[in-house]
Amino acid sequence: MRRALVVCSALCTVLALASSRVPAQSEDLSTAKPGRAPGQPIDSEYTRKIHEYTTEPFFLSPLIDYMPASATVPTPKAILGDIAGAPTKLPYSKEVADYMRLLAKASPRVRVYTIGHTEEGREMIAVAVASEALLKDLDANHDRLAKLADPRLIGMDDAKAQPLVDASAPIYYITGTIHSPESGAPTALMELAYRLAVDESPYVRNIREHVITLITPVVEVDGRDREVDVVKWHFAHPGETYPNLIYWGHYVAHDNNRDQMAMTLKLSQNVLNTLVDWKVQLLHDLHESVAYLYDNTDSDGAYNPWYDPLLINEWHMLAWNNVQEMGRYGMPGVYTHGDFDNWSPGYLESLAATHNSINRLYETFGNGGTPETVERTLGPSETSRTWWRQNPPLPRVMWSLRNNNNYEETGLLLSLNYFANNRRLFLQNFYEKSKRSILKARTEGPAAYVLSADDPRLGAQADLLRVLQLQRVELSRTTAPMTIQVPAQHAAARRGMGDTASTTVAAKTESRQFPAGSYIIRMDQPYSRIADALLDYEYYSPNDPQKTPYDDTGWTFPELFATSAIRVTDPKVLDVPVEMLKDSARAPGGVSGSGAVFAINHNGDNALATLRYRFKAGDFQIAEEPFSAGGAKFNRGSFVIRKVARDDLDKATKELGLRAYALDAEPQVKMHPARAARVAILHTWTGTQTEGWWRQAFDLLHIPFDYISVQDVAKIPNLNLKYDVIVFPPAGGSVSSIVDGLPMWRNPMPWKNTPLTPNIGTWAQTDDIRPGLGFQGLGNLEAFVAKGGVVITSANTSEFLTTYGLASGVSINHADRGHVIGSVLRSRIVDATSPIVYGVPDSLGVYSADGTSMSISSVKGGGRFARFTSEDTSRASGRGTLEDPDIPQGREALAPRNEAEVLPSYHKWEAAPLSSDQLRSPINVIPPDQRPRVAMRFESGRNLLISGLLAGGGGDIGERPLVVDVPMQKGHYVMFANNPMYRGETIGSYSLVLNTLLNFDNLNAGRKLDAK
């Protein structure tokens, strides 16, 4: 019997191959209707449970209302113990991968690949599902797709492309659960993989035989495992309130889906490499939020201006087909368009759009992470009928994980089928989008971007180049000096040199010489679009019909990195001799000259701080004035280093891209020591999203820190014993929630590594997430500063200081709502002697989320209501003109001694001068050495906006303080109105934070005091 089976098995394979080949040509699978294959048995137990867990008959479709049976291939039940979408089980990422490997073992139609690991070392996988024939042809298919992806390989010859299009199977890449509390996708994708491998219905065979489906079932594997932990805790504590998922990935939560410009996270790099290496035609990312399935690819505007129009039409085709077909099955709440825009290219799905593939995204409906079935109610805005939501969701339903899985699988199957039937069109478009990306250099332009070898900030330049390398952009370097035409306004407009930044001169060019070794990013390459999207400027009109852009409106990387990339339209730049850059971009470094004292110029390079911490025992001094030595010029803030071995310094500076000059003697300049500050990064338990970007920046720069919570601050009476600087990045929630924490009613909510919750990190734990900083913590923080500590705050933590009266003489101004939405604004240095701005270029581009700024005052509690003399045109009603004095009748004209005191005029970034009356009784007048010192302010007028949206002319932002140093007794609060460490995109403003660390005990350097 066994022998017979072996024979049958071998014979059956031959027969199956024959039968799948021959009828595939005669049988037209493209017109197949959904529904089970006649003759293929179903798994009746599994099928029964699908119906049991689905809460309404109209939440089913003929694609998934049965489960095909296989004698050899296990269903997801083998791992889950129940069916996909059961109300009691969310699998860990490893369980999902284990199931995919079971599938691959049992079915020749499935293969599993490791695509990389995360920050915490967990594995990410991709699962390929296709017919045996397609998988056998995988390498040859890849070779064909590679030529379509890079038409340079076939001489840009359409005639050579055509047979490749005809012969190739496209790759449809599905990614699940990048957002950890959006937890339905993994089980849906386990079941989808099974169906694709096993189902013999003509509809599914049409997919399997014509499309290679690639699946990463869990993108954020670290966060997924923590989410499952939280759900397990919830099940173990019935009736108790359970905590939100406080940490998703190691660094960031929801923003893991905003990293795809700067590419700092492993998950971004792993998915992009998979997309590019497999030559994927479509990336479909699965999310959960709105009811019941929002295909948001076909979005409302404004669209990203660098996307190819062919792509925009592909969105329309795919999305409306989706609505049409699910509408055919009577599934309510399936729609597209909505109010999402496609402006920012920072989402995971955007990786496809910026690399010549198609991006798609589903929002399906979930229950906030738990697999339980619960009643859900919706408001009128979600259930209304519109032109794009013809069959809206219901006001009240029981909603199950199974419903979610039904919608996801149905949408995916019909999309895959549509892709199979239109594969030639999508492959043709893939080729043409790739080709147009290459032709772009000589058609719409630009021809190239040039990054000069004489840029004053080569470290930041190398950082930018490495981002482009992560984006798989080709870089080349000039082998000789070159002279090319560059935009004429560039020299004047860059770095905010004046008022000439104007579109009217944009067409003028001037010739400029660039030294050998300058970088050219040629735009005649397949991934030119992402280079253009990152390096160019964005303008988001205040009059755009879309008044609520979904995310940031501006990001221009060269400005945010404090470097320069010159947009060159002259195609002659493409004829310059170059060599391709093979290795990771790095700034030149090392020690030159002779002597035992070393000087390193401060050019705003973030690696300076890394160097300081690498040689903790070295003697590092910081120059308070510019100087010249060893034939080189050094800015304020430059390092003078002793007690470090030359070879060690040479090795370190080569690695870090810093140039050190050995000197015979110490330069004659005023200096203070740069001690390696002991740093804590402070977090709340209400929101850890935004501070994660700061933690990541510190880790990537190898700056050691303790990670402490507001609860720790409340418990440590003498923080000075442990720390010199406490960094308090923007916190989630309201300002008062920093002190209050969460409501103390109901039960304690632990966030703790336990056997029940083994994936919760040991790096941040508490028995109860509810308590906040409290008044004890507030007092400890204040005492820390009074005794000489430094606290760095940003955005809402700066507001926290002013709200609780910790920082005297500073107030927060909120710009009108919608005036700034994630824009790049220009700053100006106010006090170049402040250590905070050492090495920082004037006119740096900074990220502003919402246009928040500050005001300062020399009076405690003042600032917000300050008058601005230059704008003060008010006078009381009375006789005469605006400038005339009023004259009350029946009173003598004013003698000079009775006339109002004339106070000097002042700017918005300055404190109002004190009147003699204020100085007479100075209880609230802040002593001169304790007054706020403004290091940086916002630019004004038309030069304020660099990129993105600025409505209302910026009048409520321009000129106002941006970075303020507030001395308090022996210590300082260093307050940012903006967020200087954001999404790995603001490399240029990192040094404002790092300078504060390096100069923590000398922040008063260069300060001039004025009693008035």
Ligand SMILES: [Zn+2]
């Ligand atoms: Zn999401």
